[in-house]
Amino acid sequence: MSHQxxxxxxxxxxxxxxGFRLDADFAFPGEGITALSGPSGSGKTTLLRAIxxxxxxxxxxxxxxxxxxxxxxxxxxxRRAVGVVFQEASLLPHLSVRGNLxxxxxxxxxEGGLADAVDLLGLGALMDRxxxxxxxxxxxxxxxxxxxxxxxxxxxxxxxxxxxxxxAKAEIxxxxxxxxxxxxxxxxxxxxxxxxxxxxxxRVLHMQGGRIVTAPPAAExxxxxxxxxxxxxxxxxxxxxxxxxxxx
Amino acid sequence: xTTTLRLAGLTTVLLLLVATPIAWWxxxxxxxxxxxxxxxxxxxxxxxxxxxGFYLLIAIAPQSPLMALLHPFGVRTLxxxxxxxxxxxxxxxxxxxxxxxxxxxxxxxxRPMEVAATLRAGPLDAFATVALPLARRGFLTAAxxxxxxxxxxxxxxxxxxxxxxGKTEVISVRIYQLVENLQYGDAHRLAAAVxxxxxxxxxxxxLLDRRIxxxxx
Numbered sequence: 001m002s003h004q005x006x007x008x009x010x011x012x013x014x015x016x017x018x019g020f021r022l023d024a025d026f027a028f029p030g031e032g033i034t035a036l037s038g039p040s041g042s043g044k045t046t047l048l049r050a051i052x053x054x055x056x057x058x059x060x061x062x063x064x065x066x067x068x069x070x071x072x073x074x075x076x077x078x079r080r081a082v083g084v085v086f087q088e089a090s091l092l093p094h095l096s097v098r099g100n101l102x103x104x105x106x107x108x109x110x111e112g113g114l115a116d117a118v119d120l121l122g123l124g125a126l127m128d129r130x131x132x133x134x135x136x137x138x139x140x141x142x143x144x145x146x147x148x149x150x151x152x153x154x155x156x157x158x159x160x161x162x163x164x165x166x167x168a169k170a171e172i173x174x175x176x177x178x179x180x181x182x183x184x185x186x187x188x189x190x191x192x193x194x195x196x197x198x199x200x201x202x203r204v205l206h207m208q209g210g211r212i213v214t215a216p217p218a219a220e221x222x223x224x225x226x227x228x229x230x231x232x233x234x235x236x237x238x239x240x241x242x243x244x245x246x247x248x
Numbered sequence: 249x250t251t252t253l254r255l256a257g258l259t260t261v262l263l264l265l266v267a268t269p270i271a272w273w274x275x276x277x278x279x280x281x282x283x284x285x286x287x288x289x290x291x292x293x294x295x296x297x298x299x300x301g302f303y304l305l306i307a308i309a310p311q312s313p314l315m316a317l318l319h320p321f322g323v324r325t326l327x328x329x330x331x332x333x334x335x336x337x338x339x340x341x342x343x344x345x346x347x348x349x350x351x352x353x354x355x356x357x358x359r360p361m362e363v364a365a366t367l368r369a370g371p372l373d374a375f376a377t378v379a380l381p382l383a384r385r386g387f388l389t390a391a392x393x394x395x396x397x398x399x400x401x402x403x404x405x406x407x408x409x410x411x412x413x414g415k416t417e418v419i420s421v422r423i424y425q426l427v428e429n430l431q432y433g434d435a436h437r438l439a440a441a442v443x444x445x446x447x448x449x450x451x452x453x454x455l456l457d458r459r460i461x462x463x464x465x
Binding site for chain 1: 365
């Protein structure tokens with residue numbers, strides 16, 4: 001695929017894991033949010049895990065000019081500057097919100113970004129709370145802040161809103177937009193929710209049967225060519241459709 | 249009394265150290281033959297203490313191949329020694345240490361360790377700061393069970409310890425001998441002391457567990 005210069009992310013993975021075959025060749029620029037979309041079981045989460053180094057496939061991966069994997073290299077997850085937000089609650093249950101954030105920032109020597117992340121995600125009042133006492137939306141906000149304070153060069157989000165109800169989604173989306181605006185590193189955002197794509201994504205990669213495919217005929221509208229008003233209208237419509245999908 | 253407490257305390261501490269890597273390995277591996285290892289580790293529950301004690305006695309006798317390995321270190325035999333009792337007690341209580349810890353590691357699932365890795369914690373770091381605290385109930389249960397089981401053991405210690413006063417004579421063996429000599433009064437006092445001590449120790453640990461639990465919430 002096209003090379004993305006030094007700042008982008010490019011890779012290719014192939015192989016089978018537990019009966020599932022991944023054969024993905026992908027590249028995206030080193031800024032903004034790239035949505036990774038596709039039907040359930042198409043391999044989105046598997047690809048994200050391969051990029052994080054949590055699943056091992058044959059292949060190669062370059063992130064911002066750094067080799068994370070190639071024929072002779074496999075950088076283990078704890079040495080990759082990657083921030084991951086998982087689908088369901090993944091805060092360490094024995095630590096407070098503050099403890100969870102500190103766990104990441106201390107090891108990544110990223111104390112400088114702590115206050116910013118707390119501010120950005122509105123966690124000030126929640127810092128001393130335990131994960132068990134937080135709502136689903138609050139937990140995901142804390143998990144996102146925790147990923148940000150590790151000073152990642154790549155942010156991976158695996159359907160971070162999928163486990164939330166419509167109200168919690170609506171509450172957290174503005175925070176995600178704020179993160180989007182201040183984000184200095186590329187993010188890969190796994191979702192099949194068109195509302196989230198319209199509001200957050202700068203571009204979309206489609207996945208089907210373990211492969212990255214070119215956009216299907218009913219392509220996601222390109223947002224780049226639209227003016228602000230048209231974009232908002234489209235986003236709102238898409239959001240309603242998305243929320244409607246998930247309403248009980 | 250002191251021989252018994254020393255034996256139970258030392259066995260508990262050493263066994264937790266030995267059982268933790270075994271439990272971790274059993275909890276994380278998927279290979280079918282790991283169940284063969286699990287069965288081997290569980291065997292002391294099923295074997296009569298006299299059978300286990302007999303094999304242990306053979307293993308720690310002066311002519312055994314195992315002891316031959318220790319000859320260069322000046323150790324000829326562990327039979328009828330306190331050290332031998334510790335080794336025997338560890339084998340005897342191994343399943344009571346491995347099983348609760350393995351269950352705790354399995355209940356935790358793979359996610360917390362993955363999270364720790366994405367937060368730049370290396371494997372040992374993540375084990376110490378995530379797996380151990382999350383599995384602490386398993387460790388507490390294992391410690392209680394091993395301690396209690398060691399205090400209560402009789403057959404194995406009699407077989408490999410011989411009940412030498414001040415050295416390998418634990419309370420359970422002492423009570424047996426008192427009864428054999430028809431010293432019922434002394435047997436009563438000692439038996440009552442053990443029962444009260446066991447109850448108090450268990451109660452203290454359970455209360456401690458409750459406090460840890462409340463501190464987390």
